[in-house]
Amino acid sequence: MRKFYEMIVNHRKTVIVVFLVSIVICALCSTMVNVDYDMNDYLPDGTASTVALDTMNKEYDMSIPNARVMVSDISISDALKMKQKLSDIEGVEDVTWLDDVVDTDIPLETEDKDTIEDYYKDGNALFTVTINENSRIETVNAIRALIGDENCMAGTAVNTAVATQATNKEVKKIIFIVIPICLAVLFITSNSWIEPILLLGTIGVAILINKGSNLMFGTISFVTNAAGGVLQLAVSMDYSIFLLHRFEEMRKEGQESKEAMINALCKSTSSILSSGLTTVIGFAALILMRFKIGPDMGIAMAKAILISLITVFVLFPVLLLYFYPLIDKTRHKSLVPDFEKFGRVVIKLMIPAVLVFVILILPTNKGQQMNSFSYGSSKIFSTDTQIGRDTNKIEQTFGKSNNLVLMVPRGDLQKETELSDELHQIPEVSSILSYVDNAGAEVPMDYVDSDILNKLISKNYSRMVLTVDSDYEGEETFKLVEKIRSLGKKYYGDEYLLAGESASTYDLMDTITKDNQRVNAIAIGAVFLVLLITMKSISIPVILVLAIETAIWINLSIPYFAGNFLFYIAYLIISTVQLGATVDYAILLTSRYMEIRETLPKKETIIETMRTTTVSILTSASILTIAGVLLWKISTHGVLSQLGHLLARGTVLSTIIVLFVIPGMLYICDTLIRKTTVGAKFYNEKEKIIKSKVKDIREMS
CATH class of the missing domain: 3.30.70.260 (ACT domain)
Structure with a gap:
C-alpha cells in the first residue's frame, strides 16, 4: 500500500484532473437518472399480484381503479356533469359513479339505499377513477385543478403523484439545510477554519460521482434517491476525519508533509477500511432481499461507500497537501474541551452501564420482533398533509x-x-x-x-x-x-x-417478512467476519456486534413499547444501515484501545482512548443524527420520515453504547481479549516491575 500512496502523493495534478472530469460527467449524468415512487413496482417477479397486473395490462386497455374523488355540495345532475369533466381529463382511463350501477333517471328512493350511499351521500358524490400510471402527476394535478382544494381526492395514484413532487422538493431542502449545519459541527470540532470545507467538499465530490453513476441502473427507487446522498454524507464523513487526525498526529511528530501524509495513510488504512467494509456489507446485505427496493438501495449505497473510500484515499490526501499551509494559517483555539475528564467519568459509569445493557438485551430483542407493521403505501401521509x-x-x-x-x-x-x-x-x-x-x-x-x-x-x-x-x-x-x-x-x-x-x-408483506431474518443474519455474519480478519480476534467481533445489535434492538423496540406502528421497509433497512454505519465508532474506539493498551494499564488506557477518540466519534455521530432528524422532520413521506427518525435515534443509542458500554466490556474482558487476539501485546505492570528489578540486579552485579 505504501507504494500506491507514494504514487498518489507524487501525482497530485493527475488526481485533480481525473476528479474534475469525473465531476463534470457525473453532474450531467445525475440529471438523467429516473426515480420510481411506486412500491408495487419492486415486488419480486412471479408473485401472484405481479403476474395478475402484467396479465391485465396485456388483456385490457385500462388499469385498476386507483383514485377516489369526492365532490361536496353537488346535485345528481351536476355530479353527472362532473363525471364527464373528469373523464375528459387526459390520463383518466375510466370514471365509475352511481349511474354505472343504477338508473339515475328514476327516483333514487326506489333503489337500494346502501348501493346509493356507496356513491352519493348527504350531497357528496364519490367518483372511482382509474388514472394511467404513465401520467399520474399531470393527471392528479389536473383533477386537483378541476375540483379545487375544498374537495377531496385519495388513492394509490394520488399518493404516488404527491410523493413524487413533494419528495423532490424536500430532498433539495434537506441538502440545503444539512450542509451549513454539518459545516457548523465541523467548525466546532476542528482546529482550523479550512478543514471543514475540505472535509465536506471531499464527501460532496463522492456524493456527486455516486449520483451520476446511478445512471447505470436507469431507474432508482425513491428511498435510494431521497436518503442516499444524506446517508452517504453522514456515514462516510468519519473516514476523512480519521485520516485528517492521523495526518495531524504525524506532523506533530515533526514529519515533513509528504512523509506525514504517506505514514498517516498507512496507519489509518486498516481502521478506515474496516469501517468502510462493514458499512459496505451492511448495505450489500440488502441486495439479498427479494423485495427489489432492497437490492436497489443496497447496490447504490454499497457503491456510494466504495466511491467515498476511493475519494478519501485518493483525492483527500492531495487536497490536504495543497491546502495544509492555509490550514496552518487559519488555525483557531479548540472549541471542544479536552475529553480526559470525560474519560474519568466513563471509568465511573461503565460498569453500571454494562449491567443495564445486559438487562436490556432480551426484552428489547423480543420487543422489536412484536411491532405492528405497515407494508404498503396506504399510511405514508399523515393527517397533517x-x-x-x-x-x-x-x-x-x-x-x-x-x-x-x-x-x-x-x-x-x-x-x-x-x-x-x-x-x-x-x-x-x-x-x-x-x-x-x-x-x-x-x-x-x-x-x-x-x-x-x-x-x-x-x-x-x-x-x-x-x-x-x-x-x-x-x-x-x-x-x-x-x-x-x-x-x-x-x-x-x-x-x-x-x-x-x-x-x-x-404479497409485499409475504415477501419482505421472509427477507428479514436472512438479510440480518448475513449482514451480522459478514460484519463479524470482517472484524475477525481485521482485528485478528475472536472476542472483539462478539463484543462489537453484540453492542451495536443491542442498540438496534433498543431502537426498534421503542415503537412496540410506545404502541406505535412501523413501516416494515424502514424497519428492514434501518436494521442493516444502523449496523453498518455505527459499528465504525466501535471499531475506532476498540482499535485505539488495543494500540494504547500496549503501553498503559487498562484503566489509564480507557481514559486515554476516550480522550483521543471521543471528538471523532461525536463529530461523525452528530452529522448522522442531524441528517436523520432533517429527513424525519422535513419529509412528508411516511417511510422516509420514519427512516430518518429511526436513523437519528439509532445513532444516538449506538453512540451512547459505544462511549459508555464498550469501554466497560473491554475493561471486563481485557484478559479474554488478550488471550483470544493474535499478536496482542498488553502492558503488564507486574512484568515491568520484575524486568526493572532484574535490570537493576544486573547493573549492580
Missing part, C-alpha cells in the same frame, strides 16, 4: 373502500354467476362490476355496448371489479384477500388472477 386530510374526510363520509380485480377464464357464464353470488356473500364486498352482475348471464354479448364490454371481457379473461369496504392493508384486509383467492381457486384452480393494491400489499 392535504392528502392525509382528504383521505380522512372521504373515509368519514363514505367509509373505507378500495378495489380489487378478479380475472377468471372467459366462457363459462354460469360458473361466473355462482362465483359472483359467493363473493356477494362476503360482508366486506359492497359491489361488483362484472358482465354477469351488470348485463346478466342470459344476455348475449353481441347486445352489450362494445365500450362497456371491453372493460369487462377480454380475449382470454372475464373481469370482476370488486369494491370492498376495507383498508388497503391490515390483518382483516389480508384475511379478505385470502378469502377471495380461496374462492377463485375453488372455481378456477390456479387459472384465476387477483390484482389490486391490497393483493399487492399482501
Whole structure:
C-alpha cells in the first residue's frame, strides 16, 4: 500500500484532473437518472399480484381503479356533469359513479339505499377513477385543478403523484439545510477554519460521482434517491476525519508533509477500511432481499461507500497537501474541551452501564420482533398533509373502500354467476362490476355496448371489479384477500388472477417478512467476519456486534413499547444501515484501545482512548443524527420520515453504547481479549516491575 500512496502523493495534478472530469460527467449524468415512487413496482417477479397486473395490462386497455374523488355540495345532475369533466381529463382511463350501477333517471328512493350511499351521500358524490400510471402527476394535478382544494381526492395514484413532487422538493431542502449545519459541527470540532470545507467538499465530490453513476441502473427507487446522498454524507464523513487526525498526529511528530501524509495513510488504512467494509456489507446485505427496493438501495449505497473510500484515499490526501499551509494559517483555539475528564467519568459509569445493557438485551430483542407493521403505501401521509386530510374526510363520509380485480377464464357464464353470488356473500364486498352482475348471464354479448364490454371481457379473461369496504392493508384486509383467492381457486384452480393494491400489499408483506431474518443474519455474519480478519480476534467481533445489535434492538423496540406502528421497509433497512454505519465508532474506539493498551494499564488506557477518540466519534455521530432528524422532520413521506427518525435515534443509542458500554466490556474482558487476539501485546505492570528489578540486579552485579 505504501507504494500506491507514494504514487498518489507524487501525482497530485493527475488526481485533480481525473476528479474534475469525473465531476463534470457525473453532474450531467445525475440529471438523467429516473426515480420510481411506486412500491408495487419492486415486488419480486412471479408473485401472484405481479403476474395478475402484467396479465391485465396485456388483456385490457385500462388499469385498476386507483383514485377516489369526492365532490361536496353537488346535485345528481351536476355530479353527472362532473363525471364527464373528469373523464375528459387526459390520463383518466375510466370514471365509475352511481349511474354505472343504477338508473339515475328514476327516483333514487326506489333503489337500494346502501348501493346509493356507496356513491352519493348527504350531497357528496364519490367518483372511482382509474388514472394511467404513465401520467399520474399531470393527471392528479389536473383533477386537483378541476375540483379545487375544498374537495377531496385519495388513492394509490394520488399518493404516488404527491410523493413524487413533494419528495423532490424536500430532498433539495434537506441538502440545503444539512450542509451549513454539518459545516457548523465541523467548525466546532476542528482546529482550523479550512478543514471543514475540505472535509465536506471531499464527501460532496463522492456524493456527486455516486449520483451520476446511478445512471447505470436507469431507474432508482425513491428511498435510494431521497436518503442516499444524506446517508452517504453522514456515514462516510468519519473516514476523512480519521485520516485528517492521523495526518495531524504525524506532523506533530515533526514529519515533513509528504512523509506525514504517506505514514498517516498507512496507519489509518486498516481502521478506515474496516469501517468502510462493514458499512459496505451492511448495505450489500440488502441486495439479498427479494423485495427489489432492497437490492436497489443496497447496490447504490454499497457503491456510494466504495466511491467515498476511493475519494478519501485518493483525492483527500492531495487536497490536504495543497491546502495544509492555509490550514496552518487559519488555525483557531479548540472549541471542544479536552475529553480526559470525560474519560474519568466513563471509568465511573461503565460498569453500571454494562449491567443495564445486559438487562436490556432480551426484552428489547423480543420487543422489536412484536411491532405492528405497515407494508404498503396506504399510511405514508399523515393527517397533517392535504392528502392525509382528504383521505380522512372521504373515509368519514363514505367509509373505507378500495378495489380489487378478479380475472377468471372467459366462457363459462354460469360458473361466473355462482362465483359472483359467493363473493356477494362476503360482508366486506359492497359491489361488483362484472358482465354477469351488470348485463346478466342470459344476455348475449353481441347486445352489450362494445365500450362497456371491453372493460369487462377480454380475449382470454372475464373481469370482476370488486369494491370492498376495507383498508388497503391490515390483518382483516389480508384475511379478505385470502378469502377471495380461496374462492377463485375453488372455481378456477390456479387459472384465476387477483390484482389490486391490497393483493399487492399482501404479497409485499409475504415477501419482505421472509427477507428479514436472512438479510440480518448475513449482514451480522459478514460484519463479524470482517472484524475477525481485521482485528485478528475472536472476542472483539462478539463484543462489537453484540453492542451495536443491542442498540438496534433498543431502537426498534421503542415503537412496540410506545404502541406505535412501523413501516416494515424502514424497519428492514434501518436494521442493516444502523449496523453498518455505527459499528465504525466501535471499531475506532476498540482499535485505539488495543494500540494504547500496549503501553498503559487498562484503566489509564480507557481514559486515554476516550480522550483521543471521543471528538471523532461525536463529530461523525452528530452529522448522522442531524441528517436523520432533517429527513424525519422535513419529509412528508411516511417511510422516509420514519427512516430518518429511526436513523437519528439509532445513532444516538449506538453512540451512547459505544462511549459508555464498550469501554466497560473491554475493561471486563481485557484478559479474554488478550488471550483470544493474535499478536496482542498488553502492558503488564507486574512484568515491568520484575524486568526493572532484574535490570537493576544486573547493573549492580
